[in-house]
Amino acid sequence: MKNFAGYSVSDFVLEESFQQWVLDPTPLRDAFWHKIIAENSQVAEKISKAKEIIQLLQNDSDAPTPELTNSLWDKIREETIHQKPLPKPLYESPKSSRSNSWIKIAASVGLFIGLLAGITWYLKSQPEDYQTAFGENKDVILPDGSVVKLNANSNLKISKDWSDKQTREVWLTGEAFFTVTKHPNSGNAKFIVHTNHLDVEVLGTEFNVAYSDTSTNVTLNSGKIKLDVHGNDNSEVILMKPGEQVVYSTNSQKTNKKEVRPASVSAWVNNRWMLESTTLSEVAAKIKQTFGLEVIIPDPQLASEQMTGIIVTNNLDEVLQAISTIYSLKVTKEDNQIILTK
Numbered sequence: 001m002k003n004f005a006g007y008s009v010s011d012f013v014l015e016e017s018f019q020q021w022v023l024d025p026t027p028l029r030d031a032f033w034h035k036i037i038a039e040n041s042q043v044a045e046k047i048s049k050a051k052e053i054i055q056l057l058q059n060d061s062d063a064p065t066p067e068l069t070n071s072l073w074d075k076i077r078e079e080t081i082h083q084k085p086l087p088k089p090l091y092e093s094p095k096s097s098r099s100n101s102w103i104k105i106a107a108s109v110g111l112f113i114g115l116l117a118g119i120t121w122y123l124k125s126q127p128e129d130y131q132t133a134f135g136e137n138k139d140v141i142l143p144d145g146s147v148v149k150l151n152a153n154s155n156l157k158i159s160k161d162w163s164d165k166q167t168r169e170v171w172l173t174g175e176a177f178f179t180v181t182k183h184p185n186s187g188n189a190k191f192i193v194h195t196n197h198l199d200v201e202v203l204g205t206e207f208n209v210a211y212s213d214t215s216t217n218v219t220l221n222s223g224k225i226k227l228d229v230h231g232n233d234n235s236e237v238i239l240m241k242p243g244e245q246v247v248y249s250t251n252s253q254k255t256n257k258k259e260v261r262p263a264s265v266s267a268w269v270n271n272r273w274m275l276e277s278t279t280l281s282e283v284a285a286k287i288k289q290t291f292g293l294e295v296i297i298p299d300p301q302l303a304s305e306q307m308t309g310i311i312v313t314n315n316l317d318e319v320l321q322a323i324s325t326i327y328s329l330k331v332t333k334e335d336n337q338i339i340l341t342k
Helices: 009-014 016-023 027-039 041-059 066-082 094-125 280-291 316-327
Strands: 127-131 138-141 147-150 155-159 168-179 191-194 198-202 206-211 215-222 225-229 236-240 244-249 254-259 272-279 294-296 306-312 330-334 337-341
Touching: 009 016, 009 041, 016 027, 016 041, 027 041, 198 206, 198 215, 215 225, 236 244, 236 254, 272 280, 280 294, 280 306, 280 316, 280 337, 306 316, 316 330, 316 337
Parallel strands: 168 191, 294 337
Antiparallel strands: 127 155, 138 147, 147 168, 155 168, 168 206, 191 198, 198 225, 206 215, 215 244, 225 236, 244 254, 272 306, 330 337
């Protein structure tokens, strides 16, 4: 870990991890910097001043106003006064000493304004990244009020620069359930979910998207959806109505539309799997996607057996207990594998 005890205000302002904490605080960053302050009480005031400088620049990153510049000058003057004087050169003109100091201060102001304006713009333009671990679900509230329920082992990226004047876009890997609001105060109501093989364009609706290396499934609960399939040589546009599911196969590069019960597909939102003639091998695939463990079924006939019912998915042990009870199976755990046998 860096030694922050000897940092000046300007050192903190130019410290990348400090900038990220001020401009984009997270619980992890809060914990880190609060620990630094607790362990180094002598830098608390410097951190406060540095934080204020960055926040001033953040509020007007396009062009610093005279008031902003004057405020920054005051902050840097305070720091300069409390710093130890630099050693004098062998010869120095009496008139040049003070002017050189102010030149350095002016250069510092220009550096802060230029550098931090760029940093602020960069951080704001970077996509916000939401990730779930195996066995974890997460609710993500988007800037427009839309809600995304992110399933286990999934990733959602959204742009930080989310305005009413442009299309709302997110990028998904894994599975998520979307409740999309209509675009406020704008005629441009597009909301697009991007996956590797297709884009989902919606207008105020609820739908489920599940992306994996082998397939992409889109299930519409309510509203309207337009799919732009770009995973094959010939692009395809598909219009969906509630109760329909479109499955894109990565291997065949073809789509298949069918009617389903949307509540069954999105039951995972409430920590449930609603199984309807689902094979044990398909359940094994769900376990791998959700909990990250490989499920081995040595008997092909057993793997093809189907089950219908509801399984609670709060944790892996409950899932395995339900499967064991329904099929009268023996469940064996070895390293990162689960073996199912009669």
